[in-house]
Amino acid sequence: MADTPEPTPELTHFRNGLPRMVDVTDKAITTRTATAEAWVRLPAEARAALEAGTNPKGDPLTVARLAGLAGSKRTADLILLxxxxPVTGADVQVTLEDGGVYITATVRTTAPTGVEMEALTAASVAALNVYDMLKAASKALEITGIRLLSKTGGKSGDYLAEAAQTQSP
Incomplete structure (x- = not known):
């Protein structure tokens, strides 16, 4: 008797080989929250410019925070499906740490689908803005460690990443 292959699971974002947006019309509207993090590693010259306040473009941390907030609201324009x-709340923290610039983004909504992508986008956009603001000091900045730290709400339940990092990866 031959082994019967496992059935291929139905793809949520593809139907008949074509991409589609999942229909969430009948999903319950619930409160959802997600938090993501990112790191920007700083070469010595970029860190020195940041610490001394001599960066020619201005304050990268403030610009990154504002950019992350704006990015959380533009996620559907960037992530195709x-x-x-409605982003009902967002908080982006951008701090200088031993390992570089540490970013956390928490996004909240009351909707039929989650805000993980909004939190990840906010953290990523904030990190890109740190790079843009400090690239005159060094091109060797490195964006790393972008990941979901936690989420609450929705059908799949809560999620908490293992050992949330407090230092650069």
Whole structure:
């Protein structure tokens, strides 16, 4: 008797080989929150410019925070099959740490789908803005460690990443 192959699972974002946006019309509207992090590693010259306040473009940390907030609201424009959802709250923290610039982004909504992509986009956009603001000091900045730290709400339940990092990866 031959082994019967496992059935191929139905793809949520493809139907008949074509991409589609998942229909969330009948999903319950619930409160959802997600937090993501990112790191920007700083070469010595970029760190020195940041610490001394001599960066020619201005304050990278403030610009990155504002950019992350704006990015959280523009996620559906950037992630092709992501639903546009109402961002009902967002908080982006950008701090200088021993390992570089550490970014956390927490996004909240009341919607039928989650905000993980909004939190990840906010952290990523903030990191890209740190790079843009400090690239005159050094091109060797490195964006790393972008990941989801936690999420709450929705059908799949809560998620908490293992050992949230407090130092650069």
């Amino acid at each position: 992501c639903h546009p959802i």
